[in-house]
Amino acid sequence: MRCCIVPGAPYSPQRPTSSRNDPLRGPQLRQKKTVLAKLECLDNGKPIDETEWDLDDCAGPHAASWARPSSLSPPLLASSTHNLTRPCCARPPAGCFDYYADLAERLDEAEVVDVGMEEFKARVVQEPIGVVALVTPWNYPLLMACWKVAPALAAGCCAVLKPSEVCSVTCLELGQIASEVKLPNGVFNVIPGLGAECGAALVGCPGVHKVSFTGSVSTGRAISMTCASNLVPCTMELGGKSALIVFEDADVDKAVEWCMFGVFWTCGQICSATSRLLVHESIAQRFYRKLRERAEAIRIGDPTEKGVRLGALVNRGQYAKVLGHIREALEDGGTLLTGGKRPPHMARGYFVEPTVFVNVRPGHRLWRTEVFGPVLACCTFRGEEEAVRLANDSEFGLAGAVCSEDVARCERVVRALECGITWINCSQPCFCQLPWGGVKRSGFGRDLGTYGLSGYLSPKQITTYVSKDTWDWFPEEQRRAKL
Numbered sequence: 001m002r003c004c005i006v007p008g009a010p011y012s013p014q015r016p017t018s019s020r021n022d023p024l025r026g027p028q029l030r031q032k033k034t035v036l037a038k039l040e041c042l043d044n045g046k047p048i049d050e051t052e053w054d055l056d057d058c059a060g061p062h063a064a065s066w067a068r069p070s071s072l073s074p075p076l077l078a079s080s081t082h083n084l085t086r087p088c089c090a091r092p093p094a095g096c097f098d099y100y101a102d103l104a105e106r107l108d109e110a111e112v113v114d115v116g117m118e119e120f121k122a123r124v125v126q127e128p129i130g131v132v133a134l135v136t137p138w139n140y141p142l143l144m145a146c147w148k149v150a151p152a153l154a155a156g157c158c159a160v161l162k163p164s165e166v167c168s169v170t171c172l173e174l175g176q177i178a179s180e181v182k183l184p185n186g187v188f189n190v191i192p193g194l195g196a197e198c199g200a201a202l203v204g205c206p207g208v209h210k211v212s213f214t215g216s217v218s219t220g221r222a223i224s225m226t227c228a229s230n231l232v233p234c235t236m237e238l239g240g241k242s243a244l245i246v247f248e249d250a251d252v253d254k255a256v257e258w259c260m261f262g263v264f265w266t267c268g269q270i271c272s273a274t275s276r277l278l279v280h281e282s283i284a285q286r287f288y289r290k291l292r293e294r295a296e297a298i299r300i301g302d303p304t305e306k307g308v309r310l311g312a313l314v315n316r317g318q319y320a321k322v323l324g325h326i327r328e329a330l331e332d333g334g335t336l337l338t339g340g341k342r343p344p345h346m347a348r349g350y351f352v353e354p355t356v357f358v359n360v361r362p363g364h365r366l367w368r369t370e371v372f373g374p375v376l377a378c379c380t381f382r383g384e385e386e387a388v389r390l391a392n393d394s395e396f397g398l399a400g401a402v403c404s405e406d407v408a409r410c411e412r413v414v415r416a417l418e419c420g421i422t423w424i425n426c427s428q429p430c431f432c433q434l435p436w437g438g439v440k441r442s443g444f445g446r447d448l449g450t451y452g453l454s455g456y457l458s459p460k461q462i463t464t465y466v467s468k469d470t471w472d473w474f475p476e477e478q479r480r481a482k483l
């Protein structure tokens, strides 16, 4: 397949910010949130309450809904810091498009730089990097796309989005909205298709100036190699196997709730899942008792029903993969605390119970491999140094979390964790204002925050010689002497 970058598309380094993603910040995207959330739920299998959150993060909450989070059940309200659950904040939290549209308003201001020589005046202006290829996964189909599309358009780039073939519906809808809001033709393009065909053709296309990828390590490696051979910059948001460390002084009830949120939310199909639990040996038995009781009470069911907290895995392949990990751990003598099978009341569909293995050996595959399902691997530790060493003993470095009442200890631990995202006394909260990305095999570069925007910009220096004198490096006397 040949990839088509529309010739003559209105990409121009000089395009003013007024034409950037303002059209998408308006009410059009917000008006379709309910429909998009339903489509995402049906396409992906995650609970409707979660896809509604995702849409808030894309488009911002409805003005009325952010202050009145009545659609969520009380236990989740009490514990989560997600946008919708912050009724006390002074203004509605921004969606991704609004956030980047606001940032873009400052992009036309040149940065004046004092270079220390009065003969020169210098400025730095930010120009769009060009045509960007955005390749995204299926676990947050629209949200992962918006994390890239919004800053790319805000920067003034032309974007070509290749959503996952597993869940493309809402990204295609975003393309439709872009045309309804009269984004100029060619500025935003959606090309659905298989990774090895459509995705590979796109990232290798000579007209692409930058690739931003979110997905698995193996695909990231293949795309990085293409980018290296074309000398095209790329951003890689890859997998993870993040740790949650719970110290003996932690509030156990709160820590158990965050532990469950960290690995069962989105059915565990989340790159930043804290799917490894390190719990201090002195509280381990108490922690496990509560965890089991709470995990067995999670409402599993039809993802379109309000209040359901665990939906179905995305497809048959993912279901087989997750059950394969569980089977292997059992065959290796793993100790199952709870779960491990299809929920008895869900005869059909790709449902897996919230699953917890305890006393997992840190060398075991379950401890080291990204399962991408509702499966938690637990082990105990005796001291802070051991906990940090075990947490860092991973090829991944996306996220890490610590629960403790000791503020100084929390600070020491998050600074020692080898990863790009850290949480203290929580797990998973995500805000578009903060950089998102990892180290080691979890990738490089960042989505979100100002870092997410700068990845789509190319700084240009403009240096002006303002002195009335000649520069005089080749002095006039030398010329005369030669005559």
Ligand code: NAD
Residues within 6 Å of the ligand: 135, 136, 137, 138, 139, 140, 144, 162, 163, 164, 165, 193, 194, 195, 196, 198, 199, 200, 201, 203, 214, 215, 216, 217, 218, 219, 220, 222, 223, 236, 237, 238, 239, 240, 270, 271, 272, 370, 372, 398, 436, 437, 442, 443
């Ligand atoms: P994947 O790598 O299979 O696919 C991701 C995208 O790449 C899809 O659009 C796919 O079609 C495309 N693709 C596949 N092969 C390609 C190729 N050769 N060339 C170009 N494109 C190609 O990943 P997935 O299964 O969709 O997503 C799950 C993975 O994504 C997990 O490992 C998860 O941790 C990771 N993820 C990471 C983050 C993060 O922010 N770090 C966020 C979400 C998901």
